[in-house]
Amino acid sequence: MAGTGKSTIARTVADNLARDNLLGASFFFSRGQGDLGKAGKLVTTIAAQLAGKDRFLRDYIGKAIANNSNIIQQGLGEQWKHLIFQPLSQLEERVTQPQTLVIVIDALDECEDEDKVRLLLQLLPQLNCLQKARVRTFITSRPETTIRHGFDQISKNAINTYQDFALGDINQVITEQDIFMFLLQELKEIGEDRKLDEVWPDDKDVQRLTHRASGLFIYAATACRFIREEKYSHPQDSLALLLKDRTTFSPEGTLYEMYTQVLKHSIFGHADSEKRERLSAKFREVAGPIVILCDTLSFASYSKLIDPEGTKSVRAVLDDLHSVLDISDDPNHHIKLLHPSFRDFLLDANQHLSSFQINERKTHENVAYYCLRVMSDHLKKDICSLEAPGALASTATNDQIEKCLPSELRYACRYWVEHVQKSELELHDDDRIHVFLCQHLLHWLEALSWMGKTSEGVLVINTLESYAQVSRLHSRLENSD
Numbered sequence: 001m002a003g004t005g006k007s008t009i010a011r012t013v014a015d016n017l018a019r020d021n022l023l024g025a026s027f028f029f030s031r032g033q034g035d036l037g038k039a040g041k042l043v044t045t046i047a048a049q050l051a052g053k054d055r056f057l058r059d060y061i062g063k064a065i066a067n068n069s070n071i072i073q074q075g076l077g078e079q080w081k082h083l084i085f086q087p088l089s090q091l092e093e094r095v096t097q098p099q100t101l102v103i104v105i106d107a108l109d110e111c112e113d114e115d116k117v118r119l120l121l122q123l124l125p126q127l128n129c130l131q132k133a134r135v136r137t138f139i140t141s142r143p144e145t146t147i148r149h150g151f152d153q154i155s156k157n158a159i160n161t162y163q164d165f166a167l168g169d170i171n172q173v174i175t176e177q178d179i180f181m182f183l184l185q186e187l188k189e190i191g192e193d194r195k196l197d198e199v200w201p202d203d204k205d206v207q208r209l210t211h212r213a214s215g216l217f218i219y220a221a222t223a224c225r226f227i228r229e230e231k232y233s234h235p236q237d238s239l240a241l242l243l244k245d246r247t248t249f250s251p252e253g254t255l256y257e258m259y260t261q262v263l264k265h266s267i268f269g270h271a272d273s274e275k276r277e278r279l280s281a282k283f284r285e286v287a288g289p290i291v292i293l294c295d296t297l298s299f300a301s302y303s304k305l306i307d308p309e310g311t312k313s314v315r316a317v318l319d320d321l322h323s324v325l326d327i328s329d330d331p332n333h334h335i336k337l338l339h340p341s342f343r344d345f346l347l348d349a350n351q352h353l354s355s356f357q358i359n360e361r362k363t364h365e366n367v368a369y370y371c372l373r374v375m376s377d378h379l380k381k382d383i384c385s386l387e388a389p390g391a392l393a394s395t396a397t398n399d400q401i402e403k404c405l406p407s408e409l410r411y412a413c414r415y416w417v418e419h420v421q422k423s424e425l426e427l428h429d430d431d432r433i434h435v436f437l438c439q440h441l442l443h444w445l446e447a448l449s450w451m452g453k454t455s456e457g458v459l460v461i462n463t464l465e466s467y468a469q470v471s472r473l474h475s476r477l478e479n480s481d
Contacts, residue, residue: 002341003218003255004167006140010106013138017102024101024135025049029110031340034295039076039116046103047083053101056094060087073455076116080123092133100134108141110340121150125157172215179220180210186224190235193228200236208243212258214251218339219258225338226262226323241265259324259345263356266320280355286317288358289367290325290335291343292422294415300331301408305370365423371416372436378409379443384450393449401450413447417460420467427468 010028017023025046030036051058064082065071071082111117127135141147143166154162187201213219227238246257267283268276289306299318303311318327318335326336337343346358382389384396384404396404405413420433427433448457 001142001168001216001252002344003216003251003339005217006142006167007106008217009167010104010138010140014104017104022100022102024053024103026104026106028106029108031110031112032291032293032296032337032343037110037112037294039111039113039120042105042111042116042120043076043079043083044072047079047087050084050087050101054091056091057087060090076119077123085123085126088127088130088133088135092130095132098132098134100136102136102138104138106140107340108139108147109144114146117146118150121147121154125154128161168215175215176210176213179213179215179217180206182217183209183213183220183224186220187227187235187239190224190228194235196235201239205239205243209239212243212246212254214249214254216251216255218341219255222258222262222323222339226265229322238265255341256345256348259342260354260356262323263321266323267317267356276355282313282317283356284358284363286314287321287325288346288363289370291337291346291358292360292363292367292419293411294418295411296334296336297407297411298332298334299327301406301411302335304406305374305408305411306367361423364419365425368416368419368423368425369432371412371419372432374409374412375416375440375444375447376436378406379413379440379447381443381446383443383447393452396450405447405450409447410451413444413451414453414456417464417467421463 007028010026014023014026026049027042027045028036035041047061051061061083064087068074068078068082071079108117108120124137127137151162151164183206184201184203187206190196191200209220209223213223223242226242227235229238241261242258244261246254248254248257263283267279271279286306290302297305299315303314307314318325321327324338324342326338327333346356347360348357384400386395388395420427425433445454445457448454
């Protein structure tokens with residue numbers, strides 16, 4: 001489950017393999033971080049790394065690209081065939097001594113394209129037929145239904161073999177020893193930084209916090225970040241807050257309980273009930289979009305996207321969330337979740353009684369409208385002011401493009417339709433989306449061309465057209481009822 005240390009293990013394995021010159025390639029999926037959340041760049045990334053690993057593979061992959069100039073636009077299956085499987089098969093015929101390369105794929109469950117995950121799990125076993133150019137794949141994932149089914153299908157073929165291991169099967173004593181050592185070290189460092197007395201930390205408190213973690217390393221890491229925060233009067237107070245009597249004993253429930261405690265303390269402080277309602281509403285308004293964004297944004301760009309007039313209020317909310325978000329005083333630093341379990345916590349429908357639960361559909365709707373506002377305010381004909389119709393995209397420098405198309409505008413241009421889809425908005429004539437398309441369709445396509453995303457624009461238009469048809473059908477069915 002989330003927080004058991006899968007990604008840490010994957011990074012460690014990849015690092016050790018690289019040190020031993022056995023790492024062929026790696027890809028770390030991460031939902032909400034642009035291309036890292038989708039499978040579209042998986043094969044090309046792996047192919048590029050393999051090409052840098054072996055000169056023969058580099059030649060074979062180079063020829064495959066030369067013979068298939070549009071390979072980047074082709075599907076996952078075709079890319080796999082031409083850029084991975086066939087080059088490795090050619091290497092198989094060439095090498096005399098067996099050699100082994102390992103591909104590390106982390107957090108497969110964080111890939112948003114279920115169909116491509118299913119296809120990938122059908123393609124990977126093809127590598128088992130290679131005897132001399134041996135490729136092994138190391139995958140970490142939560143046991144989602146699609147992924148479990150994919151491996152069930154692999155196991156039905158006697159030729160294809162794989163081994164699996166559930167982190168939950170590790171002896172709890174071993175896991176707790178590791179977490180205890182981690183907590184003890186971190187809390188000692190906090191004590192040294194804050195010049196606390198020598199009895200900090202108390203071994204009994206460390207043992208209680210270890211037990212409270214229920215085998216989740218993310219619990220321990222988040223707890224330490226929370227205790228380390230300088231704004232709290234004394235680390236012992238923060239530790240005591242985490243050690244309060246708990247109401248749940250499941251690992252996930254314990255983690256969610258800690259997130260609730262951290263947010264209550266960070267957002268509410270000692271506010272009365274009336275003020276708490278305003279603060280929780282502000283939290284959902286400011287922090288909610290972060291967990292559903294399709295890609296990360298810097299603080300400066302994020303503020304301009306969600307509230308161009310309220311940068312100070314955005315900063316005020318986010319500055320209280322260092323325990324759960326990667327935030328910096330640098331406005332150009334990208335805001336990131338420190339762990340995907342925090343997204344799960346905020347979006348969990350069973351948390352409806354929580355002051356911090358985020359309505360996913362409504363938040364996507366809000367972000368879709370934020371994107372429309374940003375695009376309507378900035379998009380125009382000849383946005384880069386070249387005054388040269390038909391000019392090549394290479395005419396403008398990257399600095400020019402970035403100045404005329406700031407990152408919040410680039411984000412809006414790329415992802416507004418995806419937010420519309422996920423919001424399940426019904427489209428109507430003369431609504432805000434229709435008005436935007438009437439006024440700015442060509443301006444939007446021009447902006448995408450400057451960004452080098454023209455092909456994405458074509459796909460997005462097709463997606464929007466299909467979505468509009470479904471929306472109209474849904475509206476007719478409702479009216480007929």
